[in-house]
Amino acid sequence: MKYSKLVETYQQLDQTQATLEKTDILAELFKESDEDLEHVVLLALGRIYPEWMEPEIGVSSQTMIDVIHQATGRGKDEIEEVWKEKGDLGFAAEEMVKNKTQQKLMSKTLTVEMVVDRLRKVAEMDKEGLSQSVNQDKKKKEIADLISNAEPVEARYITRTVLNHLRLGIGEGTVRDALDEAFFNGEHSEDIQRAYDFTNDFSRVAKACQEGLEEVNSLDIELFRPIKSMLAKKVDTIEEGFDTVGKPAAIDYKYDGMRAQIHVKDGDVKVFTRRLEDVTKQFPDVVKAVEENVKSENCIIDSEIVGYNPEDGSTIPFQRLSKRIKRKYDIQKLKKEIPVEVRPFDLIYDEESLLNQPYRERWEKLNNSIEEEEKILRSVDHEETSEEEKVQEMQQKSLSDGHEGIMMKSLDAEYKPGSRVGYMVKLKPVMETLDLAIIGAKWSEGRRSGWLGRLYLGCYDEENDEYLEVGRMATGLTDKQFQEITEKLKPLITKEEGRKVEVRPEVIVEAEYEEIQKSPEYTSGYALRFPRMKQFREDKDEADSLEKVKGLYEDQK
Numbered sequence: 001m002k003y004s005k006l007v008e009t010y011q012q013l014d015q016t017q018a019t020l021e022k023t024d025i026l027a028e029l030f031k032e033s034d035e036d037l038e039h040v041v042l043l044a045l046g047r048i049y050p051e052w053m054e055p056e057i058g059v060s061s062q063t064m065i066d067v068i069h070q071a072t073g074r075g076k077d078e079i080e081e082v083w084k085e086k087g088d089l090g091f092a093a094e095e096m097v098k099n100k101t102q103q104k105l106m107s108k109t110l111t112v113e114m115v116v117d118r119l120r121k122v123a124e125m126d127k128e129g130l131s132q133s134v135n136q137d138k139k140k141k142e143i144a145d146l147i148s149n150a151e152p153v154e155a156r157y158i159t160r161t162v163l164n165h166l167r168l169g170i171g172e173g174t175v176r177d178a179l180d181e182a183f184f185n186g187e188h189s190e191d192i193q194r195a196y197d198f199t200n201d202f203s204r205v206a207k208a209c210q211e212g213l214e215e216v217n218s219l220d221i222e223l224f225r226p227i228k229s230m231l232a233k234k235v236d237t238i239e240e241g242f243d244t245v246g247k248p249a250a251i252d253y254k255y256d257g258m259r260a261q262i263h264v265k266d267g268d269v270k271v272f273t274r275r276l277e278d279v280t281k282q283f284p285d286v287v288k289a290v291e292e293n294v295k296s297e298n299c300i301i302d303s304e305i306v307g308y309n310p311e312d313g314s315t316i317p318f319q320r321l322s323k324r325i326k327r328k329y330d331i332q333k334l335k336k337e338i339p340v341e342v343r344p345f346d347l348i349y350d351e352e353s354l355l356n357q358p359y360r361e362r363w364e365k366l367n368n369s370i371e372e373e374e375k376i377l378r379s380v381d382h383e384e385t386s387e388e389e390k391v392q393e394m395q396q397k398s399l400s401d402g403h404e405g406i407m408m409k410s411l412d413a414e415y416k417p418g419s420r421v422g423y424m425v426k427l428k429p430v431m432e433t434l435d436l437a438i439i440g441a442k443w444s445e446g447r448r449s450g451w452l453g454r455l456y457l458g459c460y461d462e463e464n465d466e467y468l469e470v471g472r473m474a475t476g477l478t479d480k481q482f483q484e485i486t487e488k489l490k491p492l493i494t495k496e497e498g499r500k501v502e503v504r505p506e507v508i509v510e511a512e513y514e515e516i517q518k519s520p521e522y523t524s525g526y527a528l529r530f531p532r533m534k535q536f537r538e539d540k541d542e543a544d545s546l547e548k549v550k551g552l553y554e555d556q557k
């Protein structure tokens, strides 16, 4: 398929907000894709590989400016100017290609296959072990070659794909429904969803759809390809918990660690996060623990990896452990600084899929297949009971030991990947507060004029070393506090525009809130609902991280 055909569809998709319309447009495209369908599905999601695969294109906006410059001969300043003006480097690329000063002698018509192949080649370069600058130069050259063959509007979408910024408003559900419409008259979305939950690979599912329903239903678990984790519903009381999961139920401690799906295939081990990222390299200690303490040669274990303080063995919060997830170097050092214990709680596969077996049996098999060793690998603290008092006791013990609360699980239930079905529920105390920096404020009007009122709160994005907005707070403050805040913020003002001021992020406040929502309006992508001031955190000089906000958002679901 010509890339221009896909780009036409991208434009149609960009022009509508309506999900149903998007589904129709995609279904038409899928029907016409024939042997290109696998690639088309991925590109429609703005990807070049299935969700669970590791390689990423790894090119920043700044690098992309160099690429556009190389491909079109236009000045970098010019490119940056259009980028600023239009707010999207895709548009800038389009403009530059329209008026390029360099012409290729023989330009090729781009196909979907060419675009995917080329971008995959770029993503794979990270594996070649080249120095950073050689790696980036090679990447630039490959992408520049694509752009120099592209029509202006094609350059727009190639740029967005490279930067992982396609933003077509197409999620999993839309692709699932479009495949269903294209191949099964909209009658088998559940089968498609199931196949996707098992494979995390829409290109694979799409191919199966072309071959027929039987093929879709034959897709199954494969070792070393993560499946979606089963998620928990939230309950507020033990009674509600029992109502949801039935009696008797399994009660586990809920640890504040990292969900890990551990695959063992012929004795080799891989570790995946809940977002399906392969973090095996970051956790050599987990690999070793599993090699030595898990008996099965072919299995999938669902677990929580919990970090602890090497000095006194006490559990550390996820936020500290999360350092290990992203780290690609100094792994041995970090392993000593932040040691972990693996706490398995479910067994999804043991020489065969156990998904349809009741949890009671999976739990028993799990315990038969591991050898427990303290601070290395131990199944979670677990009881089975019908008594509320007993649950309450466990809950209190869990909290006083520094854990998050408890999980209640149905003993009869199967394992449902990707679903927040009520087979397990979590019971946590009230919402955790966040320590946030004040990054801006607004001069008040009326009675409080002369004081800074509405406060803009920011969390800290460790990756980019900047503060991103997560909410605005005007309540919970007394007059005295408004005055105090004004005094504190005045010397920190860096910019004023109308009534709005920007300030250096040096004042940290502890905020309570109702919940965290996703929000495109705030730079962090998240918004606190009804944030209230609890207290100043004079003792702190750095706000909680974006990672923590994300974690709390995920947790509350």
Ligand code: AMP
Binding pocket: 230, 231, 232, 233, 252, 253, 254, 255, 256, 257, 258, 259, 260, 274, 304, 345, 380, 407, 426, 554, 555, 556, 557
């Ligand atoms: P959620 O992810 O929102 O469904 O909430 C449950 C999360 O708590 C899981 O994803 C795990 O990462 C974590 N967790 C901690 N302890 C346990 C446990 N004993 N059983 C299941 N999940 C646990």
